[in-house]
Amino acid sequence: MAIQTELDAILAGYEGRGREALLPVLWEAQGAFGSISPEQVHRISHALRLPEADIFGVIGFYTLFHDEPTGRRIIRVCTDPTCALAGADDVLHHLCERLAIHEGETTPDGEYTVEHSPCLGLCDYAPAALASARAEADVALPTVTAEGLLSEWNDDYFDPAGDADSALLKPTLNAAPETLPQYGDYKSLRRAIAEMKPEEVIAQVEASGLIGRGGAAFPTGLKWKFTRGAAGDIKYVVCNADESEPGTFKDRVLMEHRPHLLLEGIALAAYAVGADKAYIFIRGEYPKATAILAAAIQEAERAGLLGGAIMGDAFALDIELRRGAGAYICGEETALFEAIEGKRGFPRMKPPYPTTFGLFGKPTAVNNVETLCAVPSIIEKGADWFKAIGTDGSAGPKLVSVSGHVGRPGVYEIEPGITLRHFLDEVCGGVIGDLQTVLMGGAAGTFLMPEDIDLRLTFEDLRAAGSTFGSGAIMVFNQTVDLRDALKRLGRFFQHESCGKCFPCQLGTQRQVEILERLDAPQAGDAERLLDIGMTMTEASICGLGHTAGIAVMSALEKFPELFAPIPRSLPPK
Amino acid sequence: MIKDTIKLTLDGEEIEITKGATLLEAAQQAGVDIPVICYHEATSPNGLCRICVVDVDGGRVLQPACVAECQADSTVETRNERVERSRRTILEMLNASVNLDEAPEIQQMMADYAADDARFPDAHLREHTLIDDNPFYVRDYEQCVLCWRCVQVCAEDAQYTFALTLKNRGHETSVTTAFDISMTESPCVFCGQCIGVCPTGALKPKLEWGLEQGWSADEIWQMTRRERKRARENSDGE
Numbered sequence: 001m002a003i004q005t006e007l008d009a010i011l012a013g014y015e016g017r018g019r020e021a022l023l024p025v026l027w028e029a030q031g032a033f034g035s036i037s038p039e040q041v042h043r044i045s046h047a048l049r050l051p052e053a054d055i056f057g058v059i060g061f062y063t064l065f066h067d068e069p070t071g072r073r074i075i076r077v078c079t080d081p082t083c084a085l086a087g088a089d090d091v092l093h094h095l096c097e098r099l100a101i102h103e104g105e106t107t108p109d110g111e112y113t114v115e116h117s118p119c120l121g122l123c124d125y126a127p128a129a130l131a132s133a134r135a136e137a138d139v140a141l142p143t144v145t146a147e148g149l150l151s152e153w154n155d156d157y158f159d160p161a162g163d164a165d166s167a168l169l170k171p172t173l174n175a176a177p178e179t180l181p182q183y184g185d186y187k188s189l190r191r192a193i194a195e196m197k198p199e200e201v202i203a204q205v206e207a208s209g210l211i212g213r214g215g216a217a218f219p220t221g222l223k224w225k226f227t228r229g230a231a232g233d234i235k236y237v238v239c240n241a242d243e244s245e246p247g248t249f250k251d252r253v254l255m256e257h258r259p260h261l262l263l264e265g266i267a268l269a270a271y272a273v274g275a276d277k278a279y280i281f282i283r284g285e286y287p288k289a290t291a292i293l294a295a296a297i298q299e300a301e302r303a304g305l306l307g308g309a310i311m312g313d314a315f316a317l318d319i320e321l322r323r324g325a326g327a328y329i330c331g332e333e334t335a336l337f338e339a340i341e342g343k344r345g346f347p348r349m350k351p352p353y354p355t356t357f358g359l360f361g362k363p364t365a366v367n368n369v370e371t372l373c374a375v376p377s378i379i380e381k382g383a384d385w386f387k388a389i390g391t392d393g394s395a396g397p398k399l400v401s402v403s404g405h406v407g408r409p410g411v412y413e414i415e416p417g418i419t420l421r422h423f424l425d426e427v428c429g430g431v432i433g434d435l436q437t438v439l440m441g442g443a444a445g446t447f448l449m450p451e452d453i454d455l456r457l458t459f460e461d462l463r464a465a466g467s468t469f470g471s472g473a474i475m476v477f478n479q480t481v482d483l484r485d486a487l488k489r490l491g492r493f494f495q496h497e498s499c500g501k502c503f504p505c506q507l508g509t510q511r512q513v514e515i516l517e518r519l520d521a522p523q524a525g526d527a528e529r530l531l532d533i534g535m536t537m538t539e540a541s542i543c544g545l546g547h548t549a550g551i552a553v554m555s556a557l558e559k560f561p562e563l564f565a566p567i568p569r570s571l572p573p574k
Numbered sequence: 575m576i577k578d579t580i581k582l583t584l585d586g587e588e589i590e591i592t593k594g595a596t597l598l599e600a601a602q603q604a605g606v607d608i609p610v611i612c613y614h615e616a617t618s619p620n621g622l623c624r625i626c627v628v629d630v631d632g633g634r635v636l637q638p639a640c641v642a643e644c645q646a647d648s649t650v651e652t653r654n655e656r657v658e659r660s661r662r663t664i665l666e667m668l669n670a671s672v673n674l675d676e677a678p679e680i681q682q683m684m685a686d687y688a689a690d691d692a693r694f695p696d697a698h699l700r701e702h703t704l705i706d707d708n709p710f711y712v713r714d715y716e717q718c719v720l721c722w723r724c725v726q727v728c729a730e731d732a733q734y735t736f737a738l739t740l741k742n743r744g745h746e747t748s749v750t751t752a753f754d755i756s757m758t759e760s761p762c763v764f765c766g767q768c769i770g771v772c773p774t775g776a777l778k779p780k781l782e783w784g785l786e787q788g789w790s791a792d793e794i795w796q797m798t799r800r801e802r803k804r805a806r807e808n809s810d811g812e
Contacts, residue, residue: 038753051729051736053760056752060741067753327743344740349621349641500720500740500747502622503611504660507667510745511694523695536663539636539656540624547635 006032007040011047019050020360022058022342026065027323034134035066050342061344061499062325064284071106071113074132075149080119080246080493081439081486082403082475086126086143092116094146118328118493119246119443120285123403123475124410125157130285138287155288159253159410166413167377167389167397168370169257177292179299183260186305188379189267193311196379201272202228205375207383209395214240214331214368215441215471216544217459220375223365226355227273230363235275238340238359238366239266241282241289242324242331245442246493247473250399251369253411255282255289258373259296263306263319265372268379270317273365278317281336283324294321328497332543333358333366335499346501347543368471370399390416393460394469400457404476405432414457421453424476433478437559441470443490444548446555468551484519484563487556491516494549505546508537512553519563527557527564580646585653597628597639597650606652609661609683612721613640614771617731620722625683627660628652636660658687665689670697671745673716676775680719702748707756709801710764712783715748717776724768724777725749737762 010028014021025044029036036044036059038052045052059065077083077092092103095114099107106113122128125142131153132138141149142157158176162169170178192201206221227235239262243251255262266278282290297319300306308316322340324330330339334348337359358364374396378386386396394416400423403409407429414423420438424431438448446467448455455465462469477486491513498509512533515526534550534557541547557564578593584604591600601608612623619641627636629651636657644650651657665680666689674680684691702715720740728738737760741750751760769777784794 041752051739051761052752053736053739057739057741061743344743349638495744498744500742500744501620502624503664503668503720504624506720506745506747507664507671511667511670511697514694514697518696529694532659532663533667535656536660536667540627540660540664541635542622542624 004043007043011043014047018048019342020340021048022050022055023062023322023325023339026055026059027325030065031135034072035069037067041067048342054343058342058344062284062327064326069106069110072111072134074113074115076115076117076120076130076132077144077149078118078120078122078126078128078130079116079489080443081489082119082123082247082409083127084485084489085404085477085481088127091127091129091144091146091149095149098146098150117285118496119244119248121243121249121252121283122157123247123249123401124159126403126409130287137291138284140286140288158256160408161253161257161411162413168254168261168373168399169411169413177256177296178258178260180260180296180303180305183258183264185303186260186264186267186300186376188376189264189271189305190311192268192271192379193315198228198272198274201268201379204383205272205378208378208386209383209392210371210374210378210386211395211459212368213370213374213398213471215245215444215468217469220367220371223355223367224269224272226353227358227363227365230356232363234360234362235273236359236362236364237266237270237273237275237278238333238336238364239278239280239369239372240331240333240336240366241280241286241369242328242336243369243471244283244285244328244331244497245444245471245473246490247403247439247442247475248401248471249403250401250411250472252286252289254369254373254399255286256292259293260300261373261376262293262369263296263300265375266319267306267310267317268375269365269367269372271315273363275365276316276318278319279322279340279359280319281322281324281330281340283330284326290321290323297321327499328493329499329543329545332545335543336366337364344499346499347545349542391456391458391460394458398457398469398472400472400474402428402474402476405435405478405481406430406476407432416458417456419454419456420448420474423457423474424453431476431478433480436477436479436481437483439475439477439486439552440473441468442473442475443493444468444544444551445470445473446551447559449559483556483560484516487519487553487563488513488516490552494545498545498549502540502542502546504537504540505542505549508533508541508546509549512537512550516553522564522566524566526566527561530554530557530564580644582644582647583649585651591644593644595644597630597637597642597644598626600644600650601628601639601652608639608652609686610640611680611683611719611773612723614721614723614773617723617726617771623664623719623721625661625664627657629654629656662687662689666691666693668719670694671700672719672774673699673714674719674774676717677719677773679773698745700745700748706780708758708762708764709780709798710757710766711769711777711779713749714776714778717774718749719774719776720747720749721773723771723773727767727771728762732767733763733765735761735763735765738768 059067120128129141129144139153139155202224210220212218327345329335330345332347335345339345354364495509495513500506534554537550621638621641626639705713725738
């Protein structure tokens with residue numbers, strides 16, 4: 001009875017809404033009850049007018065949703081490459097030992113469930129964990145130990161960031177998010193509304209040379225122009241804050257440090273393309289950034305900078321924060337739309353592209369967090385100022401997330417054009433030990449060797465070298481690392497995160513990890529198998545996840561062929 | 575009336591085709607065979623099996639012929655080295671995950687593309703136990719290739735019954751009902767359309783399955799009659 005009353009109270013808040021409310025409803029229901037039962041699905045089905053089978057399918061797609069009872073507390077320890085270097089396996093092992101359970105199990109008293117997790121974006125605080133307790137907000141935990149995870153959870157980390165002359169990041173003052181008075185009252189937005197037509201905002205962004213910071217490097221101004229020019233009165237802006245690429249955590253730091261910079265960027269995008277509704281889709285593993293953004297949205301609404309009739313003008317903007325639920329694929333823009341629409345996060349076929357057929361089938365400008373954060377200063381200081389930073393092909397400041405064997409892992413704002421050597425030696429505290437290799441661009445990136453260290457960090461230089469800047473992730477491995485272990489973890493990541501829609505990726509990520517798991521004793525033909533799998537995923541998959549799921553492995557095949565040779569070898573020195 | 579057509583080169587031959595036609599339609603018009611697994615005339619194309627991929631202008635990625643529109647003045651190769659590698663590898667990987675014994679069309683494709691049926695040793699075959707939970711058909715998801723057609727005809731493509739869904743994701747995806755309830759407990763109306771569009775032996779009428787087990791038609795009739803009666807009683811009792 002109590003459950004019914006509480007669920008009905010939750011559902012009352014969504015009256016009149018349909019499928020698009022599904023993920024928020026599931027989050028609330030699970031927050032109250034720990035998992036979602038058949039009876040609850042039955043009631044949600046009636047309230048949102050959705051088939052029960054569909055709701056069940058959605059719950060099963062997102063790893064942070066549960067349709068079976070879990071412990072009152074759930075601890076998820078990241079075991080991706082960077083956290084593994086910092087001893088994540090030991091933490092997980094000790095934790096399970098202390099609780100006398102296996103990974104994936106719940107203690108007999110129903111108190112704890114322990115799982116491993118894909119990258120939590122806390123690579124500069126490795127090893128990291130995500131902790132959930134019934135009816136409480138989730139907590140992202142830095143530099144965890146088994147003992148610490150079983151005592152009070154503490155998320156008071158705050159990444160050091162920014163120099164005085166930084167454009168995106170600011171010097172860390174009080175280890176707290178920038179407030180509205182500190183940030184200022186959205187003067188670029190004021191200026192745009194008062195003095196510029198939407199087309200002029202787009203022209204300014206186009207002239208700046210800003211290209212997308214999410215990994216695909218598409219020109220932002222062009223995307224906005226297409227969206228504004230697309231037929232239809234209803235348009236959307238979507239901020240892609242589903243940052244989940246292992247080794248990438250720049251968007252988290254931006255959101256946790258400078259929420260108003262992002263909100264102003266979104267508002268400028270909405271003004272430019274003609275949208276009065278915007279969504280921020282943030283990954284479920286970022287509870288701290290979610291809370292900070294939610295508070296900042298309220299703060300800006302109270303100040304009349306967001307909401308109806310902004311600054312007395314006809315421009316209005318509602319920004320809705322949507323929480324993902326554990327699916328890397330939702331960083332793919334069309335899968336992200338599906339998630340907001342309340343479906344399994346399957347990527348759509350393109351064309352049609354989001355600028356004509358995006359969220360709810362309407363023209364949509366979908367941009368990465370860092371991309372949107374670059375916009376206010378472009379409007380304030382002009383396209384020429386932005387263009388003067390960096391190179392012709394990589395205009396403007398760029399954030400880099402560096403993790404692994406460096407003196408000071410973290411997020412750094414760089415001027416594109418500096419070399420990898422300069423970055424490693426002068427910016428992030430130098431390589432610890434002897435450099436073996438750098439995984440450039442995240443899990444979907446390529447390996448750079450010590451002899452590549454004078455490459456310039458720009459989109460064009462890295463592309464020309466057969467690599468990628470991607471989302472700006474740099475993972476550094478010294479000579480003590482057994483790369484086979486890192487490759488296994490990358491393989492597990494993609495196998496876990498493939499949505500399963502298209503055959504090349506659904507089957508390829510599985511076949512790939514099967515071979516990577518036996519790299520200690522490869523079979524004859526394994527290298528050829530991995531190459532066929534990688535090429536097939538790259539050339540025949542539907543979306544960017546499949547296109548890149550074999551890139552790092554194929555790069556390793558080229559750079560470290562000895563790892564795949566079916567002959568006995570000695571282990572690298574520890 | 576002006577005919578809106580475009581020209582393109584397909585396997586070296588110039589062809590003219592209605593604007594908006596898919597590459598698969600162009601190939602059919604030109605008499606070129608392109609294999610398909612998930613594509614079916616009666617269901618919305620999802621372009622997910624990717625066995626129909628073709629090379630358009632040597633582009634960075636291959637295009638799924640079942641959904642990709644013909645582009646004017648493009649050059650399409652329906653069977654070059656890139657295409658063959660993708661098709662062959664998809665078939666080899668599929669064969670390592672799914673029991674294809676009762677999928678003669680896919681077996682033929684494996685022969686056509688010289689796919690090695692032992693290419694991936696020690697691969698994880700998707701294991702499922704046969705589900706016999708209703709008087710009308712059995713479900714053997716070990717034979718399921720995840721073409722989605724059954725889920726689609728159960729939903730907006732035909733019946734609007736919504737008994738079926740996909741569960742989990744990636745390689746562990748499977749077709750099921752809400753919370754894996756039996757078909758008789760589900761909204762299933764036993765229209766049989768899912769069986770009609772299944773490209774393998776994953777969905778099979780009970781009579782056909784029973785005959786394969788060596789039972790006589792009478793024996794099967796006796797069995798399913800009892801089941802039907804039970805199902806009726808259960809639904810009356812609700």
